[in-house]
Amino acid sequence: MPERSKSPADDPFGGRKPTSHERMTGLSWDASYHDGPAPWDIERPQPAIVRLASEGAFAGAVLDAGCGTGENALHLAALGLPVLGVDVAETALTIAREKAGDRGVQVEFAAADALRLDRLGRGFGTVLDCGLFHTFDGDERSRYVRSLASVTERGGTLYVLCFSDQGPGTGPHPVGREELGAAFAPGGGWSVVAVEPDRVRTRYHDDGAPAWLATIRRI
Structure with a gap:
C-alpha cells in the first residue's frame, strides 16, 4: 500500500523542531491564532514600540x-x-x-524561523524583538542570539522588549536583567547600551506586565 503523503496537519511545526514554549504548551505557535487573538495579540502596537518610533529610534x-x-x-x-x-x-x-x-x-x-534568520540572506539596520526572547530556554536563547547577529548590520541596533522578573504580576517566562547582559555579551558581537524597566501589554494585563526594554548595539 503506497505511503500517504503528509499534509500540513500532520506536522504543525512545518518540519522544524518544536520550541521549548511549544513543547510546554503542547501547541504550535500557529495554533495560538486559530481560535481568536492570541494572549499577546492586543490588536494594536505595543506602547513601548510606538514611543521608540516617535523618538526616531528606528533607522534603515x-x-x-x-x-x-x-x-x-x-x-x-x-x-x-x-x-x-x-x-x-x-x-x-x-x-x-x-x-x-x-x-x-x-x-x-x-x-x-527566528532561530535561522541567516536564511533570509539580508541585513537590517534595526531589529525588533517584541515578546520573543523570553519564550526561549537556555540552549535556544544562544542559538537565537547568533541568529539575530547574522542579520543585524554592524553598528545596527536591536531592541528587545521582554517580560521582567521584577515587580508583581509578572508574565510567563520572566527574564532577569543579568540574563540579557549574559545573552548579548561583547564576545558574541554585542554591546548592551541600556536595559530599562517598561511594560508589555497583553490581553490579560490591562496595565501591562513588568518588562525590560533593552537597547543593544551590534559591534
Missing part, C-alpha cells in the same frame, strides 16, 4: 522578528520605514497581510 531597513499579526511592523511601515516582519505562524502572517491591504500600508511579511 527594519526586521520585526516574531511579528505575529503585524501591529508593530505595520506601525513602523506607516511611518515610511522599510519593514520585514517574520514569523513561523502562517495564520498570523495571513492576518498581518490582510491588515496591510486594508490599511494601504506597504510592508513585507514572510515565514521564517
Whole structure:
C-alpha cells in the first residue's frame, strides 16, 4: 500500500523542531491564532514600540522578528520605514497581510524561523524583538542570539522588549536583567547600551506586565 503523503496537519511545526514554549504548551505557535487573538495579540502596537518610533529610534531597513499579526511592523511601515516582519505562524502572517491591504500600508511579511534568520540572506539596520526572547530556554536563547547577529548590520541596533522578573504580576517566562547582559555579551558581537524597566501589554494585563526594554548595539 503506497505511503500517504503528509499534509500540513500532520506536522504543525512545518518540519522544524518544536520550541521549548511549544513543547510546554503542547501547541504550535500557529495554533495560538486559530481560535481568536492570541494572549499577546492586543490588536494594536505595543506602547513601548510606538514611543521608540516617535523618538526616531528606528533607522534603515527594519526586521520585526516574531511579528505575529503585524501591529508593530505595520506601525513602523506607516511611518515610511522599510519593514520585514517574520514569523513561523502562517495564520498570523495571513492576518498581518490582510491588515496591510486594508490599511494601504506597504510592508513585507514572510515565514521564517527566528532561530535561522541567516536564511533570509539580508541585513537590517534595526531589529525588533517584541515578546520573543523570553519564550526561549537556555540552549535556544544562544542559538537565537547568533541568529539575530547574522542579520543585524554592524553598528545596527536591536531592541528587545521582554517580560521582567521584577515587580508583581509578572508574565510567563520572566527574564532577569543579568540574563540579557549574559545573552548579548561583547564576545558574541554585542554591546548592551541600556536595559530599562517598561511594560508589555497583553490581553490579560490591562496595565501591562513588568518588562525590560533593552537597547543593544551590534559591534
